[in-house]
Amino acid sequence: MMRGAVASEWLKLRSVDSMRITLPLACAASFALAVLPFASDPGRSAMSADKLARYDPVGYCYSGGFLVVVLAVGVLGTLSVTSEYGSGLIGTTFLAVPRRRTVLAAKATVVGAAALVAGLTLSLGIFLTAQRILSGKHLAVGLGDPGALRAVLGAGAFLAVSALIGLAVGTLLRRATAATAAVLGLFVGANLITGALGDAADAAGRWTPVQILKGLTSTRGASASLPSPTAAALECLVYLIVLLGLATLAIDRRDA
């Protein structure tokens, strides 16, 4: 049952434009926006010692343009289920696979795996291209340098986390508009709020997805509002367990 459900969800994902066009477009946009700023960074010789100490040739790969693809994948994650609720197709899906947890697990497998592959490809591509640009400025690091591989893997995996959060939120809210708003609120709005609140919200700030991504990819140490890589990974797990757990309960209990 599970194998068939996964095959079915994979076909569904690749047979619509959101996967064939939107995801590659978002990846391309993200890549360009992530890499271009490095070209305008000053060289090592033009930097003060203080600035050089703060300059993060790894973390900066995933701090700007990468968020575009994080958001896009989060929204695509919601769409993979809200589009079915919107059209009523979810009923057809449940007729073929009455065990709804199997449906959710299959969707999570497919959406998560697709986002992971896209994420790892993109994060490695950004890293390698950025370091190529930075090598001319004597700022480049290699994959073997401390934290570099962890950041590349973390950023790629974070895309899967984003997709799965989207899937869970979409399953919980069922409406495309509500789920999209919730995902944008979590990924953008939450950070704006904790940022505006300043130091008082540091504890909460560590739990916003933007800070989690930063924690996963930064090689310049943790701060009050920045989780360590391990803490960030654990926070991802908590998000997934809580949201996918709620989604599992909801999908079983509610009428389709």
Added chain:
Amino acid sequence: MGRPFVIHPPKLGRGRCPPRPTTVIYPWMDSSERRHLRGQTRGLAGGGSLDGMIETHELTKRYGSATAVDRLSVVIRPGRVTGFLGPNGSGKSTTLRMVLGLSRPTGGHALVGGRPYAALRHPLHEVGALLDPGAVHAGRTARDHLRAIALAAGISAARVDAVLELTGLTTAGRRRAGGFSLGMRQRLGIAAALLGDPPVLVLDEPINGLDPEGIQWIRTLVRGMAAEGRTVLVSSHLMAEMEQTADHLVVIGRGRLIADTGMAEFVRRASRSDVLVRAADPARLASVLVRAGGDVSSEADGALAVRGLAPRRIGDLAAEADVAVHELAVRGATLEQAYFEATEHAVEYRASEGGGR
């Protein structure tokens, strides 16, 4: 609740299946015993497809204080087309969704082939359903839509092409379903229902949006499916079409069972047949007929609709009264009239009962 439920032998009436004794399955029997007894009721050689019966037992669905389906107990049997009728909002779709495991009953239960839908091992091979022709992703091709369903159910791509051909969608299969007309979406929905070649078919309003050819195609299809010994449950608002397609009727109103009877009997019981009379002096004739014990009402064009008097007696009375008769026609009851009578009655019944609950 020690009430046994009864599995009747299939009544095919087409000589495909020898008569068998009624089998009774008691709640205290264990599953292997039940299976054994059910096996005896299977009629088709090799197919075993006759175990596909739909049963609802005290099936109830409430949304807050509103009761959509109210203790509905029916058995939909194989080998015939069962029409499922009821006014809008009477609970037809809710009932079908509970049968198919999409909505959770507030009370009671529904079984397909003796089991709840969720417990079916290969659901699409046991039940095919068309619920909502709009339930497609607009950006996906019809063939991919069917292939996704087929993959989930372990059905081959060859079967997908077969149902596309069966429903006349072979060339349209490469196009996006978003551009389909309602009629084509209905065909696509029926193609999906047929994917698993199921012994039970549940079609909710399958002929909406179909052209006359499509309607005839559906009629032939469902009648053929029933003739093969399958269970076919079709809901529709279109009475004239239902009259031609269904053998048996289940009628509900406000979520309650109004009738569970053969088509002919349902129409006959409505006893709406009357005699249409056109006469030179309808007012005079009407008073004569009423005095003779007739029940007379005026039609819009001045004709009289007479009940309770035979045509011959009406003619004699008119001759005695010296009124020229221009037309005298016996009108048989239609399903539509019978349906209105039955559902109207239910509404009155509900209204007078409502205060006491």
